[in-house]
């Protein structure tokens with residue numbers, strides 16, 4: 001199957017739901033040609049996990065792409081994200097997980113940046129994100145910062161029990177009033193059942209990833 005065919009199949013499966021979510025095509029580790037192929041098939045929103053890879057791709061690909069940063073953001077790299085936003089590329093950061101990181105990004109920005117808070121809903125200790133009990137305080141803090149625009153909450157579901165993660169997110173959303181970003185190739189249908197606004201799909205569009213050592 002080609003990227004175009006994969007995209008078509010996923011779009012069709014999303015259209016079957018009452019409130020179809022926005023599809024983010026996760027292109028991490030994939031070459032620019034693969035992004036361009038998806039773009040040529042009509043895709044305009046892409047997700048990336050690594051700051052340097054994002055910085056390499058953004059200027060090389062069409063300017064009307066909206067890029068969602070979905071990887072762990074180290075505070076020493078927030079300036080690179082801020083620069084892209086300041087250069088007027090369309091950037092969304094989905095993975096803010098501390099007030100300190102929010103403050104740093106806010107101070108580096110000259111424009112308003114759309115951001116989401118990453119919530120750690122999984123029982124896996126390796127996953128990043130702020131704990132559910134800290135979400136409201138962090139969202140309030142972000143809303144007080146002039147250069148950050150809070151748009152919602154993001155999570156990576158526990159592969160063994162995505163539904164309980166998505167349920168927690170739904171409850172948090174009622175209190176924070178933003179969008180939800182949840183669901184990947186393996187669990188996006190469950191996420192849509194819980195009313196997600198964005199799904200982040202990589203493998204089912206671009207095929208398996210090879211990680212360089």
Ligand SMILES: *Cc1c(COP(=O)(O)O)cnc(C)c1O
Nearest residue numbers: 026070184185186200201202203
């Ligand atoms: C890699 C990644 C995805 C996409 O995962 P697939 O299983 O390839 O669809 C989605 N969200 C995040 C945060 C990721 O790191």
